[in-house]
Amino acid sequence: MAAPILGIETSCDETAAAIYCGERGLLAHVLHSQVRLHAEYGGVVPELASRDHVSRINGLIRAALGEAGVSPADLGGVAYTAGPGLIGALMVGASVAAGLASALGVPLIPVHHMEAHLLAPMLEDPPPRFPFLALLVSGGHTMLVDVRGYGVYALLGESLDDAVGEAFDKTAKLLGLPYPGGPELAKLAESGRDGVFRFPRPMTDRPGLEFSFSGLKTAVLTALPPDADAQTRADLARAFEEAVTDTLVIKVERALQAAKLDRLVVAGGVGANRRLRAKLAERARHLGVALHFPRQAFCTDNAAMVAYAGWVRRHGGQAAGGALFTTPRWPLDTLTPPRAAA
Template sequence: MSSLILGIESSCDETGVALVRSTPGTAVPTLLAHALHSQIDMHQAYGGVVPELASRDHIRRVLPLTSTVLAEAGHTLADVDVVAYTRGPGLAGALLVGAGVACALGAALGKPVLGVHHLEGHLLSPFLSADPPEFPFVALLVSGGHTQLMRVDGVGQYELLGETIDDAAGEAFDKSAKLLGLGYPGGPALSRLAEQGQPDAFKLPRPLLHSGNLDFSFAGLKTAVLTQAKKLGGDLEARKADLAASTQAAIVDVLVKKSLTALKETGLRRLVVAGGVGANRLLREQLNAACQRQQIRVHYPELHLCTDNGAMIALAAAMRLQSGQQQATTTYAFDIKPRWPLDALGGTTP
């Protein structure tokens, strides 16, 4: 018998709600509807996310988005079998909104609830694509403040291969963009500007590229961008596109080469790329070309599911339930985990 899982995402500056159908014997749940509200316009005036404003906006958005999703899917709240929510990691206040609403809905409906790991949602999001992966695979997670390489043998079976020791790739994009005066959100703006520049115009460092391990470091790159911008002085405006292109090229180069090294070391022939930076056009082009040469399959989420969204939360909950990795609970007291390593994710704890 199939079941309906409502997913709520509120870890940072996007409010996402989605409904998926999970059917026994079907490998991947079906996404019935999802809706997303981005707070970018609200936070632009401050040059970054203001946690208190983010939390207040989640409160305003989550129930109207839920109504929209249910109407689009042709269902009512009474049809929902499980309410899933992002338990962590993320901004504490923002997480509390989603968790509180989800547990209140569960209690009111008499339906179980399930807390989901935000990064597991990203990790599994390519299963909703037109070309879903199969286990096992290497995963490159590039989401916000997280850059990690994982070996994934199944739902809940994650081995950390390498991670950032300071700034993540997304932070390198955003902070470099801020240094170039590109505003918020900086990453997409830097990528757009980079299309007009020459990627080899400036020699920027590729930190830890030859470190002998799979860890990342992008703080030094940010410092190099700042140094180069100061050197240019009044010429910065004329060379801004070149500096943006060179910055993007350095980040992508490290991500691609570390990913290929992880595949070689594990012996796996399948790569999954997930998270907001996974939407970067240059990263996709270079990974596709490199993996094609080595006959490695590479999978991405659909572009509209690269950012934080409720679909990935509902999906992760459904896949954990299907695999027996976790059970939903009717204990509606909840906690959140603003810091929660993905490789520490347990199997059967509700």
């Protein structure tokens, strides 16, 4: 039996640890969110994030090992998020992972954060089969990726400016909503009325698979009255969410047709948005496309996806030299496949 992999996630404002074993599946995952820590600042403060990771990571690793019933000596490798992300936060997880791997004499496995998100639905039953189209939507990324296998990724389109999660957060701030803004805007939109405001569906009036969301924020600002009441703000939130989700659905359909794929994977924090899920489910049924989401807990940053991606890389034949590696920027399509199927 292959030894389990410990996964460590510290790319931004979640500290997490998880244990994954190929034969037994996900054995444990624990997470601490820093939302309250950063709320008073209206966004993530990198220095505070790094310090909080330092104070919590060892306790979370111990908790994950205990939940899994695994001792450190049982581990077959230590995987960690190497990038992209906040460099100080990444260094915390990388340093702890490197120390553990060295002490235990096991491989150190750097994991690409977006590959981990992309593979998160593999933790579900049934997992998606290759090939598939992946829509990666988060606070930092909006991507359409043609996925032919582990490590075989072709970028079809991405945002030219704000990522979709960033657009949600900035628009929520305009509407006076607390941090984190994206979920708050989606909640407010539920009480909004259809058709009171209408915003453009950016870049859908021309060919291509690129996105642009920064103009929607400006459209909301222009339409927002100085003395807007609660219902007006809800109507604006509804119109914004409709514009964003319609745009994503239109581009997804184009990408499915262009790549001739009949399976769709949606991952990243914005993948938890209920309106987006409903629209994609309706469109997938119409097109005869199989649709896969990770569970809600695995849409946002977590270590379960890191442990799984690390297991794929380790047991797929990738050599792990043990050198500590982190990078704030790391293009997904520069990855190469493991030497063997996991």
